[in-house]
Amino acid sequence: MSQQIIYLLPVLIPIFLSILIKITWEIQNLRYPILLSGPILALWSVYKIQQNSDFMSSSINIFDIFPNIGISLGLEPISFVFIIMVNSLWLVATLYSYGYMRTNNEKRLGNFFSFFAIAIGCANGAALSSNLLTLFIFYELLTVSTYPLVTHKGDEQSKQSGRKYLLILLGTSLCFFLPAMGYVYYVSGNLDFVSGGLLTTTLSGMEVNNIAISILLVLFIFGISKAAVMPFHSWLPAAMVAPTPVSALLHAVAVVKVGVFSIIKVLVYIFGLDILLGLFSVDFMIYICGFTIITTSVIALKQDNLKKLLAYSTISQLSYVVIAILILTPSAIIAASMHLVAHAVSKITLFFAAGAIYSSTGYTKISEMDGIGKNLKVVSIAFTLGAMSLVGIPLLVGFTSKWYIVQSSVEVGQWFILLIITISTLLNIGYFTPIIYKFFFKNELKEVSFKTLPQDINLSIIICCALMVILFLQPNLVMEVISNVK
Amino acid sequence: MNEHAPALVVMLPIIGAVLIMLIRHNNLNWGIALLSGISTIYYSIILYLNARSVGTISYAMGGWEPPVGIEYRIDEFNSLLIALIATVSFLILVYAKSSLNIELKKNKISTFYSMYLLCLGGLIGILSTGDAFNAFVFLEISSLATYVIISMGNDRRGLLAAYQYLIIGTIGATLYVIGVGLIFIITGSLNLYDISVKLGDIELYRPLLASLAFITVGIALKIALFPLHAWLPNAYAFAPSVGTAFLASTATKVAIYLLIKYLYLVYGFDLVYSNQIFIFVVLSLSIIAMFGASMIAIFQSNLKKLFAYSSVAQIGYITLGIGIANYNGLIGSTVHIINHSIIKAAIFLAIGCLVFSSKIVNIDQLAGLGKRMPMVAVCITVSSLSLIGVPGTVGFISKWYLVLGSLEQGLWVVVFALAVSSILALIYVGRIIELIWFHAPVGGMVSQNKIPFEMIAVTVVMTIATIYFGIDTRLTGDLAKIAVENVLLGEQL
Numbered sequence: 001m002s003q004q005i006i007y008l009l010p011v012l013i014p015i016f017l018s019i020l021i022k023i024t025w026e027i028q029n030l031r032y033p034i035l036l037s038g039p040i041l042a043l044w045s046v047y048k049i050q051q052n053s054d055f056m057s058s059s060i061n062i063f064d065i066f067p068n069i070g071i072s073l074g075l076e077p078i079s080f081v082f083i084i085m086v087n088s089l090w091l092v093a094t095l096y097s098y099g100y101m102r103t104n105n106e107k108r109l110g111n112f113f114s115f116f117a118i119a120i121g122c123a124n125g126a127a128l129s130s131n132l133l134t135l136f137i138f139y140e141l142l143t144v145s146t147y148p149l150v151t152h153k154g155d156e157q158s159k160q161s162g163r164k165y166l167l168i169l170l171g172t173s174l175c176f177f178l179p180a181m182g183y184v185y186y187v188s189g190n191l192d193f194v195s196g197g198l199l200t201t202t203l204s205g206m207e208v209n210n211i212a213i214s215i216l217l218v219l220f221i222f223g224i225s226k227a228a229v230m231p232f233h234s235w236l237p238a239a240m241v242a243p244t245p246v247s248a249l250l251h252a253v254a255v256v257k258v259g260v261f262s263i264i265k266v267l268v269y270i271f272g273l274d275i276l277l278g279l280f281s282v283d284f285m286i287y288i289c290g291f292t293i294i295t296t297s298v299i300a301l302k303q304d305n306l307k308k309l310l311a312y313s314t315i316s317q318l319s320y321v322v323i324a325i326l327i328l329t330p331s332a333i334i335a336a337s338m339h340l341v342a343h344a345v346s347k348i349t350l351f352f353a354a355g356a357i358y359s360s361t362g363y364t365k366i367s368e369m370d371g372i373g374k375n376l377k378v379v380s381i382a383f384t385l386g387a388m389s390l391v392g393i394p395l396l397v398g399f400t401s402k403w404y405i406v407q408s409s410v411e412v413g414q415w416f417i418l419l420i421i422t423i424s425t426l427l428n429i430g431y432f433t434p435i436i437y438k439f440f441f442k443n444e445l446k447e448v449s450f451k452t453l454p455q456d457i458n459l460s461i462i463i464c465c466a467l468m469v470i471l472f473l474q475p476n477l478v479m480e481v482i483s484n485v486k
Numbered sequence: 487m488n489e490h491a492p493a494l495v496v497m498l499p500i501i502g503a504v505l506i507m508l509i510r511h512n513n514l515n516w517g518i519a520l521l522s523g524i525s526t527i528y529y530s531i532i533l534y535l536n537a538r539s540v541g542t543i544s545y546a547m548g549g550w551e552p553p554v555g556i557e558y559r560i561d562e563f564n565s566l567l568i569a570l571i572a573t574v575s576f577l578i579l580v581y582a583k584s585s586l587n588i589e590l591k592k593n594k595i596s597t598f599y600s601m602y603l604l605c606l607g608g609l610i611g612i613l614s615t616g617d618a619f620n621a622f623v624f625l626e627i628s629s630l631a632t633y634v635i636i637s638m639g640n641d642r643r644g645l646l647a648a649y650q651y652l653i654i655g656t657i658g659a660t661l662y663v664i665g666v667g668l669i670f671i672i673t674g675s676l677n678l679y680d681i682s683v684k685l686g687d688i689e690l691y692r693p694l695l696a697s698l699a700f701i702t703v704g705i706a707l708k709i710a711l712f713p714l715h716a717w718l719p720n721a722y723a724f725a726p727s728v729g730t731a732f733l734a735s736t737a738t739k740v741a742i743y744l745l746i747k748y749l750y751l752v753y754g755f756d757l758v759y760s761n762q763i764f765i766f767v768v769l770s771l772s773i774i775a776m777f778g779a780s781m782i783a784i785f786q787s788n789l790k791k792l793f794a795y796s797s798v799a800q801i802g803y804i805t806l807g808i809g810i811a812n813y814n815g816l817i818g819s820t821v822h823i824i825n826h827s828i829i830k831a832a833i834f835l836a837i838g839c840l841v842f843s844s845k846i847v848n849i850d851q852l853a854g855l856g857k858r859m860p861m862v863a864v865c866i867t868v869s870s871l872s873l874i875g876v877p878g879t880v881g882f883i884s885k886w887y888l889v890l891g892s893l894e895q896g897l898w899v900v901v902f903a904l905a906v907s908s909i910l911a912l913i914y915v916g917r918i919i920e921l922i923w924f925h926a927p928v929g930g931m932v933s934q935n936k937i938p939f940e941m942i943a944v945t946v947v948m949t950i951a952t953i954y955f956g957i958d959t960r961l962t963g964d965l966a967k968i969a970v971e972n973v974l975l976g977e978q979l
Contacts, residue, residue: 063957063958064959065883065957065959066883066886066959066963067963067967136877137877137878137882140876140877140878141876141877141878144871144876148923151923151924154924159920159924162920162924163916163920166912166916167909167912167913167916170874170876170908170909170912171908171909171912174874174875174905174908174909174912175902175905175906175908175909176905178885178886178889178905179889179893179901179902179905182886182889182890182893182901183893185890186890186893186894
């Protein structure tokens with residue numbers, strides 16, 4: 001029993017926190033301690049789980065929903081990396097959002113933070129899930145719980161975006177994910193994540209229906225539309241109406257990363273890499289992802305709204321992860337997970353910088369941002385570092401992950417992926433360089449009074465930059481854990 | 487007394503109904519209704535426990551031995567359904583007093599309680615009887631009571647709705663009786679169990695199929711299976727809120743049980759499903775119901791009508807499982823009978839609260855509800871999400887079994903239809919959620935009655951049930967399993 005509670009803690013702590021926030025919000029002095037206690041306690045509980053389980057191979061059944069399948073939680077390498085990432089970035093994001101929401105006089109702060117916490121709880125649940133049903137349940141709950149965040153402003157535009165958000169995310173998961181899950185259960189009589197792949201193990205020795213497996217793969221990748229593979233990507237730019245901390249949470253930490261994380265889990269533990277080798281739909285999905293990467297990068301070139309640009313860049317980076325996992329080798333799993341972390345850290349830096357610029361000057365358009373580098377030094381440098389990391393310049397974590405993706409694609413002779421990565425790197429440079437040039441080398445268009453940023457905003461941005469460098473110097477923090485995947 | 491429980495569960499509400507008509511004191515009658523409600527629950531639980539320990543109970547009504555006399559056959563499936571329906575009706579009764587005071591004229595309230603109990607007695611009768619003609623009698627008792635309930639609301643359009651249902655309901659009952667007559671000619675018996683035994687020796691021939699068709703269509707009118715659903719939206723929209731909640735959560739469900747009983751226990755799986763056309767018709771009508779009714783629901787402006795059309799669509803899910811006709815499909819059907827009755831009770835009770843506090847009828851008036859009545863707003867939101875089938879709610883459980891069932895039959899079209907109809911549900915539910923949480927309240931809505939505690943409490947209990955049974959499926963899942971394994975597919979497995 002106590003074992004079960006320990007496994008549930010990462011889910012329960014944020015949920016209790018959200019209730020606590022609701023109750024105690026009026027007491028000003030308690031706000032910061034309570035907000036910060038959440039991520040710290042969550043990280044502590046993950047540590048406890050890790051202590052309790054013989055790293056990674058145990059999972060625990062909480063209760064059954066259907067005969068023999070129910071909510072079941074466990075910790076394995078990929079989820080360990082993911083959950084640590086989510087909760088550490090939650091800590092940083094809490095620092096940042098409290099400063100941001102205060103500076104911009106956003107309303108209903110208490111509501112905001114309590115939904116924020118619930119969303120993290122769902123992401124933690126998805127991270128720890130040790131069967132497909134649990135993953136699906138938390139995946140859906142995450143959609144529902146982030147809907148109030150996306151529509152936080154409550155105006156007409158955010159309502160429209162919220163509509164798109166719910167319709168695409170819930171729609172695809174009910175249309176594709178659920179039937180795909182049903183089919184897996186029908187074929188294998190089980191939904192557990194099994195090392196080596198559930199379908200590979202149960203179907204070994206039997207005649208495998210390649211067409212069915214191919215269709216299943218497509219259903220899963222389109223069904224998990226949080227990964228924003230085209231054509232189900234349009235919810236992501238639409239969700240940009242939300243306040244910046246939400247965008248940072250959605251587009252760097254919780255929502256989109258749960259998407260790619262789920263795809264990695266499904267491919268590794270449900271399909272198993274062996275069963276997928278040589279399927280035509282793998283190639284098909286690689287082409288789709290390649291198309292997504294190039295197209296969204298081109299769209300990003302034309303964006304003037306900084307957050308929109310970052311959103312399109314996110315879509316293309318997510319497809320990087322999907323394309324990496326589709327290489328289907330053990331080193332590809334490492335590369336994909338590495339890129340998942342690398343993009344999270346880099347993109348959250350970029351969003352923090354964009355939000356900081358908005359807080360200080362009120363600018364949202366790139367064309368207005370000439371010369372702000374002189375006044376907002378820390379922010380502009382952080383933005384530059386984040387951009388460089390995404391482009392893949394050494395000394396930053398983005399280089400490491402890109403290097404591994406390139407390496408594993410060359411190992412199996414996937415020249416198409418190599419080509420895509422080269423072109424998109426050029427495009428990345430193409431859309432980031434003008435912004436950085438404007439920041440530092442252009443003169444200001446008009447005189448604006450710069451609001452000084454609160455210290456917590458600066459601090460959180462600096463922490464993110466430090467993380468990018470640390471992960472470059474010590475990639476083994478991630479890779480050694482992931483290499484335990486059997 | 488306990489050995490007479492099969493008779494008591496039917497008689498107690500009917501006796502209550504008669505007493506209420508004689509006393510005609512509103513508050514006292516509420517007490518009587520509650521009393522007969524709770525004693526019905528007590529005896530239904532005794533029935534269930536008995537059925538569980540000794541298996542099927544056969545009770546000879548009035549001491550006349552079957553197959554000549556009327557037999558009540560209680561198995562684990564229908565006894566638990568009786569218990570559930572008795573419980574839901576009791577909870578709605580608790581809620582009823584304050585709501586009726588606002589919605590009905592003072593002199594009608596006693597009649598309402600009486601009709602409510604009469605209808606309940608009729609429904610329990612349909613569930614427990616093992617006699618084809620007795621089932622018809624109870625069908626008529628419950629229907630007649632229903633006509634009165636629908637016509638009682640303050641809205642005069644309720645009269646028209648009741649009349650419409652009266653005509654359609656009578657046609658349905660007539661078709662049913664013709665079907666029963668044909669069976670009687672073929673087998674010489676009215677006892678359902680006896681009929682099923684005798685039908686086993688009979689070669690398949692036309693009158694038998696004709697009787698199947700008459701009975702199916704007759705009951706389908708009561709179920710409101712598309713396209714025979716025309717009476718339902720108006721009836722639900724203009725009945726008093728308590729009446730709507732009661733009818734939506736019990737009446738159609740009982741009719742579905744009767745249909746399932748005929749298909750599986752009387753005619754038998756082999757006879758019904760050797761007929762490919764039958765499966766095709768049931769499947770396609772269910773799918774059309776899921777699509778068509780959801781589409782219509784999207785364009786409704788009357789709140790109760792919207793959820794009435796959603797009921798038609800959800801009934802499509804239940805009959806879909808009957809059409810899929812394998813183990814998981816049937817489990818999906820039986821689970822959804824219970825789940826949908828919980829969801830719709832929660833929704834219509836919440837709407838009743840809205841009518842009580844500020845006479846909300848149209849969807850537009852929901853604007854800003856999240857601020858004015860957060861509790862009710864949360865209840866509507868949660869139970870509506872359950873209609874879509876969001877995991878963690880009861881709707882997901884039913885959908886999962888239906889998806890599994892159709893995959894096993896290789897019915898990919900059905901899987902796809904299930905998915906698309908969820909999206910349609912998402913659209914009409916999304917509209918409501920947006921209005922509730924994102925629109926500023928419209929002016930002139932300030933004056934409102936404070937909702938009494940018991941109304942909120944019952945609504946919240948039903949809403950919590952939609953989540954609870956979505957997580958802990960031991961009760962509902964087991965019922966469905968028992969129903970399918972022991973009762974419906976007993977011979978197949």
